[in-house]
Amino acid sequence: MNVDDLQIFVTGQEKPGGIPGINGIRLSGILLPLLLVFSFSGTGGATDLANAAAEKTDETVRIEQAEDENRKKTQQVNDLKLRGRESLFPEQAKSLAKGYRETAKMIEEQGCDPKPVLDAAAYFEKQSEAF
């Protein structure tokens, strides 16, 4: 258990109740020493509460992460769906691949490594063929 967990717990418990003029940070200043005393004295109550809060926080974080992942997944699916409706995309991807091949030649002429650009060319060639 760390101090941050406790502060989140105290804030989360008090804010919805709306004690006027007392915000979570101030309460943490009052309750934090008390909770620390209880946790170190082996009294189970506060420890359990704090553990529950820590678990809740972990659960909230887990849910938020899952939601972020879902949102990203949804976005990728919709990106793909909309790309499928772009009738010009295969030709555009082909042109882009051709352009990157030209860029790779130029990079080589300049004495640099063209691999990343050749990879990009291959990627867009594949994309153009996927439709």
Add this chain to the structure above:
Amino acid sequence: MKRKLLAAIAMLFTIIAVAPARADNAVKLRTLVIATGEMAEDLGLAYIKPVLDEMGVPYVVLNARRQDLTPAFLAASSQGVACKAEEAGCVGNYNGVILTDADLVPGFTPAEWDILHNYEKNFRVREAVLSGWPATYADPKPPHGIYLDYGLAYSSSGHNHDARWTIPEGYSKEIFEYVNRNNPLPITSLAFATRPRNDRKHLKDGSIPYVEPLLRTGQGEALLSIVRYMKPDQSAPVREVLISTITNASFLMHSKVLAYEFVNWATKGVFIGARFIHLSAHVDDLFRTNSQWNSALDKENGTYRLSGADITNAVGKQAALRAAHPTAGNFKLDFAFNGAGAVVNPQAMPLAANWKDDLVAAIVANKTHFRFINHTFTHADMDKSPVPADAPCDYRTFTSAEAIRAEITANQNVWALLDLPERNENNRVLITGAHSGLKDQKCTDNPALHPGMFNLQADDIAFDAGGANPLLLQAAATAGVEYLAADTSQKAQNIEQYITQYEDGSKTDRLMLPRWPTDVFYNVTNPSQLEDEYNYLYYQKFVNAGENPCEAQAMVCSPRSYREILASEADTAVRHMLSFSRWPHFFHQSNLAQYDENGSTLQFDWLDAVFTEYEGLFTLPVKNLPYYKIGDHTAESLNARSAKIEAIWNRTTNRVTLSANKAVPHLRVTGLSGGEVYGGQLIGNISVDTKATTYEVDRGLTR
């Protein structure tokens, strides 16, 4: 005395004769887009062109593959000879440059890069690069200097980044003011991640690129940066570039987030045109009943009509939505209503409001919380009559314009009976039942009557193929309707356009206003119903027919939960919003039914999901306009787009002089003093005509 006067006059002439001609330090408000090909070949051009069009920004496209860039193309005297900013009367042709690709290989030669950079330096014009390889190229010909260098070193490639905003404080009031910088921006296309070199390597003109990343990968690599080209003896940069090394395309969400700034940066926030974010939700069929989807039967069975309690609940939910979402402002639902359901007897004249109906009473009691739109009296079908007239048809049709007009005016009468707000303004607007009359369904509308037809729309005659009903257009014209709703999912209806191709007996044309459909279907009131119908239509139906749903246009590869459907819907709606379109989304009255003890509704679940998704990306207030105003603004935009606007920004006086080849009573110009404050910028709404008028520029850099 006389001698002194003559001496003074002589001195004055001398001063006039020897005084150097004053340079105008002026550029036209017009953007130059340098592309690698035509739309079909250039992903970047296909991406930025609709953005410029929607915003109403004048631009010229130079196809680097086929056209050469010359100094005279960028700035020329009245005789057509290339000129410099310091020459009197020399006006730069562009106040911003957008490159669709970073190195424009192989179309752009080192000499053309020099011409472009010299123009940018001479006229203090910025450049924005949409995508590409962060090149550093030296000229193979003597004197072999570096002619192109973005000051970046390649670091890695990837197409899945949670990019973080790192906008330097000095730019916080100027660049990406509209994004939610607290949230990562998912990048879902190929990107070259880079590291700023910030070494002392200089280009052949002596300038050194200094890079400030604005958007970075989780490893701190730059994906989007400002490059300032400095010279040791000057405090101001000689050139400024915004470069993205992320692939951008119109179908990518991150590209929609970034799009505005490419234009805004390049033009220094002073340009003809503007962008606003809009969201409107139309709830169709108020006072009617809607058929209901039966999950057990996989077809419709039963009906639903809103109750007074549903309306009271909607008032509370609307207030909660506004409170939960800072960008929602004073958001209001728009009810498209059918008055036949609000009167005692639709056949009895004069009509009498049915005050005993608790829905009617609740609507009237809460009328100031909502807006209303004419959806015709009975929701009658306005499609063409069959030929011959006695041929079988799934729906009843009208055979005269007068009968259709009566459907429009009877609903206007109900508007008056219920004393709903803004009646006069709304007499100019019409949404026909199911957008009928804009295509010919050829009498096939009911799936139960045509079991052999997989797709009932397969035989439809589209709007642009002569499918619209001229009787509807005549009736609309005589009833004073100016704006007619259309469905973006229907062919040739997904464009704002005056209906010119049909004779309606009027001197003016109706303006078609498209609306977005959603997958919150008209026949569902609760999540399980929606989930079932959604998965039937987009998944099971294809499986049943032996097809792969994954390959169908809807692309639902596995059944979705309500949560997943909402997420997908929100993503789609936000993409619409980020395209700056004003088009509303339409729903139906069933969607406003309370489905649980918390008063949840499909309608407000959708709105909450959309605002949540939007606010994760943007901070701009969302405009929620009445439909007639959407019509007015669309008409104004179309008029402005059809005009030839001349605008010159004199940077010495910091004023813009505007004129047009015709009257443009409402021209939006970003960066004008006294304009509406939006996203930290000032957006003027000015009247322009053939006479030149001058306005003060305010880039809003302190807001």
